[in-house]
Amino acid sequence: MATLKVGLVSPEREVWAGEAKLVVAQTIEGQLGILPGHAPVLGVLLDGSVVTIEPADGSEKIRAMVGSGFFSIAGDEVSVLAEQAELAHEIDVADARRALEEALSAGDADTTAERRARARLLAAGADA
Template sequence: MATLKVGLVSPEREIWTGEAKMVVAQTIEGQLGILPGHAPVLGVLLDGSVVKIEPTEGAEPVIAMVGSGFFSIADDEVSILAEQAELGAEIDVAAARQALQDALAAAGEDGTSERRARARLRAAGAEG
């Protein structure tokens, strides 16, 4: 079975690397599903979105919130480079809810804080 070699990194650390059968990312142009054999692509991540990685061998899906950044696909290798990224399993849901409330209370912002707070809650499985 063909697989993808996936790396999800932020400036702070390597978030996740491994073999996967599928990756789903939200770009500024729409959602993109990536399977082995995908054509080469360079895309821009939607700031405040969620990336889902389906690891091989039936492991639990990896879900992460990502801030702005980009990804590349070439020769069954997927590199996801995000300004900000956090695994759903590592997110403090109470703190994410508070960040969403703070973002909603701050009128006049560009919406980035709200999108990121909502994405953190989606990645944690606590819908925002």
């Protein structure tokens, strides 16, 4: 079975790396599903979205909130380079809810904080 070599990184660390069957990322132009053999692509991640990775070994799907960034597909290698990234199990749901409430009450025209808080809750499997 063909697989993808995937790396999800932020400036602070390598968030996840391994072999995968499927990667789903939200770009500024729409959602993209990446399977082995995908054509080469360079894309811009939607700030405050969720990347889902289906590991090749059949283990539980990896879900991560990502801030702005890029991804590239070359051959069967996928690189997700995010300004900010948190795996689902690392997310403090109560903290994400507080961040969402603060962002909503601020009434700021810049919705970055709201999108990121909602993405954190979505990645963690909590209601936004």
